[in-house]
Amino acid sequence: MELEVRHLRVLCAIADTGSLHRAARQLGLAQPSLSTQLRRIERALGAQLFVRDRTGCRPTPLGRTVLSRARPLVDEFAAIVTETRAAxxxxxxxxxxxxxxxxxxxxxxxxxxxxxxxxxxxxxxxxxxxxxxxxxxxxxxxxxxxxxxxxxxxxxxxxxxxxxxxxxEREPQFVTLAADHPAASRPRVRLADLAGDRWMVDATVDGEWDALSRVLRAAGLDAEILHGDYLTAYSLAATGEVVTVSQPTALPRPDLAIRPLEGDPIxxxxxxxxxxxxxxxxxxxxxxxxxxxxxxxxxxxxxxxxxxxxxxxxxxxxxxxxxxxxxxxxxxxxx
The missing domain is CATH 3.40.190.10 (Periplasmic binding protein-like II)
Structure with a gap:
């Protein structure tokens, strides 16, 4: 196997994200496919480039050496592609x-x-x-x-x-809930008003799940957070099954209310x-x-x-x- 620029890009993505899962998503690949590519690259070089454990992937000393040579090549190739496509x-x-x-x-x-x-x-x-x-x-x-x-x-x-x-610089994120939710009658909703509700967010949105989890913990709430796209979240919110985070520019519907959160925590x-x-x-x-x-x-x-x-x-x-x-x-x- 001869190394190509795409293989070097794989190594850089794994190092940057610290995770095969996140690197696969960044590169638009399935994680098993990325794992296979990494094994082939390591076999071709005859050395282990990353240590894999439960916390993610870390470059080995030899891996850091390879990455120091790979990054300039990847950047240079990207510049060539950029200039050519722009022209x-x-x-x-x-x-x-x-x-x-x-x-x-x-x-x-x-x-x-x-x-x-x-x-x-x-x-x-x-x-x-x-x-x-x-x-x-x-x-x-x-x-x-x-x-x-x-x-x-x-x-x-x-x-x-x-x-x-x-x-x-900072756009506050609002909450979307059923129009007949008790908290919907208030101009601003406290997180405590939603203590009995389940939340739904799209965990594939960078940072969304982590931010909501952090805010709920800070408020002393142990709320259940479900994963789903926002079209599904809106549909379930309308029936009172969940509440969800929304951009403040979202428009209300007859069955949904959009409200600021007290203190704008997100x-x-x-x-x-x-x-x-x-x-x-x-x-x-x-x-x-x-x-x-x-x-x-x-x-x-x-x-x-x-x-x-x-x-x-x-x-x-x-x-x-x-x-x-x-x-x-x-x-x-x-x-």
Whole structure:
């Protein structure tokens, strides 16, 4: 077996994530397939590169030596791919802008604004629940940029060379519950009001499970947390089976209520990532406008923003962007 760049990328992913499971998800592979690849690589080199135990994977001393040589090669190859794909994407008629994103109601509005203001740009969209996976795709040149969220207390793994721009430093996460839930009658919900409820979150969203578990423990609650996608979580919340975390821009339904949590214990940072500052400059204004359009269109979030502004709790960036007049109601739904 001759080593190829893809094998070196495998080694780097395992070292960066510290886990075969997380590395497989980052690379878009099944874990058994990744385990097989690692065994073949180690056989080809005639040495063990990682120590595997219950806590994950750690490079051996020889593994660290191999990684020190592999990383520059992987980065150089990624740069070649990035430059080639960028050149190929530009045509006489326009420019294809490859956008990756985690879920947000701002995305349809953002794409519409980009098309309207820069007709030569044709945005394409790739969704993924994993912000880390999207950042890796930008670094590898498979995407031009990514709009992602970073769960508080669970830092993202930002590849070297990426440029980041913060859209919102801390967006509070709300709770979604049945419209007839006793706590739904309150403008703000205390975690103690949900002591008897089961929660459901999507554990494949980077940091989501860990953040909720940490917040519930800090509140002294031993609540059951179920795993499920957010479409299922919303359906079960409507029947009173669970409550779930939601973005504040989510719109209420007749059978669901969206409420802030008292003290805003769960927050995320909203980021736009690209390889150059110029790429960020080209699209950031439209993203900012799109986000605050949907923010003001969401009743619970609009009330939270007005209350936060009145109490002086908003950051400068949020105060400037969130204080404008209301815009029309955009299409699109998100959790």
């Amino acid at each position: 190929a994407a530009r045509t006489a008629d326009g420019f294809q802008l490859r956008i990756g994103a985690t879920v947000s109601r701002a995305i349809p509005v953002w794409i519409r604004l980009l098309r309207a203001r820069t007709p030569r740009i044709e945005p394409t969209l790739q969704m993924n629940v994993s912000a880390n996976a999207l950042l890796g795709m930008v670094a590898a040149g498979r995407l031009d940029m990514a709009f992602v969220h970073e769960v508080e207390g669970c830092p993202l793994r930002v590849p070297p060379g990426l440029r980041l721009r913060v859209l919102v 927050g995320v940072r909203l980021l736009l990532a690209a390889r150059t500052e110029a790429e960020l400059d080209d699209v950031y204004a439209e993203l900012e406008e799109a986000y605050w359009t949907v923010a003001r269109d969401a009743p619970a979030y609009r009330a939270w923003l007005e209350d936060a502004r009145g109490l002086g709790r908003m950051s400068g960036a949020v105060r400037a962007a969130g204080a404008g007049t209301e815009s029309g109601s955009p299409a699109g739904a998100a959790r």
